[in-house]
Amino acid sequence: MDKFSAQELTKMSSQVRRDVLRMVHGCKSGHPGGSLGCADFLTALYFNIMDHNPKFQMDGINEDLFFLSNGHISPVFYSVLARSGYFPISELASFRRLNSRLQGHPTTHEHLPGVRIASGSLGQGISVAAGAALTKKLNKDHKIVYALMGDGEIEEGQNWEAFMFAAHHKIDNLIVTIDLNGQQIDGSTKEVLGIGTDVIDKLKAFGWMVLEMDGHNHEAILKSMEIAKTNIGKGKPIFIVMKTEMGYPVDFMMGSHKWHGVAPNDNELANALGQLPETFGDY
Amino acid sequence: MKHFEIQNTKDTRSGFGEGLLELGRKNPKVVALCADLTGSLKMDAFQKEFPERFFQVGIAEANMMGVAAGMTIGGFIPFTGTFANFSTGRVYDQIRQSIAYSGKNVKICASHAGITLGEDGATHQILEDIGLMKMLPGMTVINPCDFNQTKMATIAIADHEGPVYLRFGRPAIPNFTSTSEPFIIGKALMLNEGTDVSIFATGHLVWKAIEAGHRLAEQGISAEIINIHTIKPLDSAAILASAAKTRCVVTAEEHQLNGGLGDSICQLLAVNLPLPVEMVGVNDSFGESGTPDELMKKYGLDAENIVSAALKAIERKNQISSL
Numbered sequence: 001m002d003k004f005s006a007q008e009l010t011k012m013s014s015q016v017r018r019d020v021l022r023m024v025h026g027c028k029s030g031h032p033g034g035s036l037g038c039a040d041f042l043t044a045l046y047f048n049i050m051d052h053n054p055k056f057q058m059d060g061i062n063e064d065l066f067f068l069s070n071g072h073i074s075p076v077f078y079s080v081l082a083r084s085g086y087f088p089i090s091e092l093a094s095f096r097r098l099n100s101r102l103q104g105h106p107t108t109h110e111h112l113p114g115v116r117i118a119s120g121s122l123g124q125g126i127s128v129a130a131g132a133a134l135t136k137k138l139n140k141d142h143k144i145v146y147a148l149m150g151d152g153e154i155e156e157g158q159n160w161e162a163f164m165f166a167a168h169h170k171i172d173n174l175i176v177t178i179d180l181n182g183q184q185i186d187g188s189t190k191e192v193l194g195i196g197t198d199v200i201d202k203l204k205a206f207g208w209m210v211l212e213m214d215g216h217n218h219e220a221i222l223k224s225m226e227i228a229k230t231n232i233g234k235g236k237p238i239f240i241v242m243k244t245e246m247g248y249p250v251d252f253m254m255g256s257h258k259w260h261g262v263a264p265n266d267n268e269l270a271n272a273l274g275q276l277p278e279t280f281g282d283y
Numbered sequence: 284m285k286h287f288e289i290q291n292t293k294d295t296r297s298g299f300g301e302g303l304l305e306l307g308r309k310n311p312k313v314v315a316l317c318a319d320l321t322g323s324l325k326m327d328a329f330q331k332e333f334p335e336r337f338f339q340v341g342i343a344e345a346n347m348m349g350v351a352a353g354m355t356i357g358g359f360i361p362f363t364g365t366f367a368n369f370s371t372g373r374v375y376d377q378i379r380q381s382i383a384y385s386g387k388n389v390k391i392c393a394s395h396a397g398i399t400l401g402e403d404g405a406t407h408q409i410l411e412d413i414g415l416m417k418m419l420p421g422m423t424v425i426n427p428c429d430f431n432q433t434k435m436a437t438i439a440i441a442d443h444e445g446p447v448y449l450r451f452g453r454p455a456i457p458n459f460t461s462t463s464e465p466f467i468i469g470k471a472l473m474l475n476e477g478t479d480v481s482i483f484a485t486g487h488l489v490w491k492a493i494e495a496g497h498r499l500a501e502q503g504i505s506a507e508i509i510n511i512h513t514i515k516p517l518d519s520a521a522i523l524a525s526a527a528k529t530r531c532v533v534t535a536e537e538h539q540l541n542g543g544l545g546d547s548i549c550q551l552l553a554v555n556l557p558l559p560v561e562m563v564g565v566n567d568s569f570g571e572s573g574t575p576d577e578l579m580k581k582y583g584l585d586a587e588n589i590v591s592a593a594l595k596a597i598e599r600k601n602q603i604s605s606l
Contacts, residue, residue: 058356059356059357059358060356060357061357061358065356067353107384107385108384108385108386109384109385109386116356117352117353117356117381117385117387118380118381118384118385119380120380121376121379121380123345124345124349124376124377124380124381125349126349127345127346127347127348127349127350127352127353127377127381128349128350128352128353128356128381129353130346130349130350130353131349131350131351131352131353131354131355131356131361132353132354132356132357133353134338134350134353134354135353135354135355135356135357135358135359136357138314138335138336138357138359139357139358141357157345158345158346158349158377161341161343161345161346162346162349162350164341164343164346165340165341165343165346165350168341169338
């Protein structure tokens with residue numbers, strides 16, 4: 001597949017967001033807020049940034065790997081996997097239903113192509129990504145390991161163990177992005193458990209190279225990820241602070257944590273879809 | 284009662300260390316991770332010979348389990364090493380989601396299991412780990428009985444695809460297992476054929492069961508003694524065949540009665556062959572500081588307790604047959 005341009009990515013993101021909303025509406029459950037917020041980034045990863053093979057092999061030798069640590073945004077993950085050819089787009093309709101490969105949170109257990117680890121219980125994905133990145137080094141495989149985590153998720157202690165580990169072992173083929181939308185279930189991240197000084201300072205202090213990125217501008221995403229790639233192999237793991245808005249760009253879903261884990265009703269779905277052009281055909 | 288030659292007295296963790304070193308030499312895909320207990324786990328020889336395949340993770344066991352899960356992606360076989368307490372209870376959710384549910388080929392190697400950890404006391408003496416691990420779907424649970432068997436088990440699990448919990452201990456105990464027989468995961472080992480009572484023992488209690496067998500023989504009782512090194516998958520056929528012959532059972536383990544080997548055997552027998560069972564293990568209690576021998580005696584894990592349990596099981600069997 002040819003790499004998408006920024007303009008094409010923006011078009012695809014609109015379709016991915018339609019998938020997200022229709023999947024969550026279809027089973028009346030799931031997590032639309034963070035899924036919409038990360039749609040631009042994940043679309044960019046799978047349609048431009050990563051060198052990956054939709055003919056899925058678990059070991060992923062000589063290809064870039066992606067690990068989703070905040071597994072609750074499974075709708076957007078499943079949409080980009082299907083849209084980039086890992087499994088039929090029509091299968092998105094089975095999300096969260098009995099006997100589906102598209103479980104509420106991603107799993108390897110049902111052998112869905114594209115998923116390499118179960119996630120959902122938060123805070124575990126960065127350790128896994130660090131392990132996979134170490135394996136690439138041992139295999140002399142020069143591809144990159146990517147991971148995405150939530151900002152509420154950073155409250156889990158295991159992340160900080162992983163941050164120390166990756167810096168200590170100079171795992172410099174690892175790019176972790178944090179979805180900094182400032183929201184979690186019980187309110188804003190500042191209200192629930194503020195991490196004090198800026199996350200940028202914290203990660204720098206932990207020995208990571210830190211970049212900032214606007215998560216809703218494809219040109220900016222491509223540029224930042226290009227900078228990140230040029231820093232591969234320079235002795236430090238890379239952390240990207242991606243500013244997003246939960247629910248973006250659906251007007252009534254933005255600006256609060258309300259749409260973290262709630263499905264839209266019929267009217268809300270129609271309203272939201274009206275704001276998102278159908279660009280590649282609904283499933 | 285068959286005589287077992289004590290070849291020497293060694294700790295099972297040293298069997299793990301030697302097994303890991305041998306594996307390192309024969310299988311380049313074996314990697315080892317340790318959470319700041321390299322000497323205690325006897326992983327130093329592997330670390331010295333294969334520094335590029337040894338990863339110190341520090342006192343961060345949750346991360347160790349995640350890193351190990353990640354290292355399977357790309358074909359490596361990670362062996363994690365720390366105390367049994369920190370290999371299970373501390374990291375249960377990491378093992379559950381990133382290893383067991385994800386079906387990752389990680390070997391969780393746990394030393395200082397049980398009460399024989401000794402003087403450090405109950406904070407470190409986990410007696411619930413077998414139960415925790417056996418409840419996880421797809422997890423294999425192995426608790427070898429001596430140095431030789433731990434070494435063989437360590438080597439054998441590398442060839443088994445899927446997550447394994449390998450449990451061993453700290454104290455030096457009699458090393459008697461023959462190395463000429465291969466170690467087969469899930470296969471119970473007949474140590475002594477008998478007719479009056481079946482004693483199913485695991486780990487450090489296997490040697491205690493042999494001692495008990497000699498004492499029972501002195502009283503004219505023929506005990507069948509079977510080493511259940513693999514608690515999951517359980518060798519149901521071997522257990523049922525023995526129980527059908529002797530008609531009464533004793534289980535023996537250095538673990539809580541609730542959730543351990545005895546618990547698994549009771550389930551098997553209750554469904555298939557209800558018979559009198561007496562269980563030797565720790566009865567809903569935490570441990571405490573003391574020497575391993577003192578603790579085994581105080582918590583009822585001695586040969587003497589196995590003898591009493593066997594006599595009681597036989598008495599119950601005789602009561603039933605006289606009804």
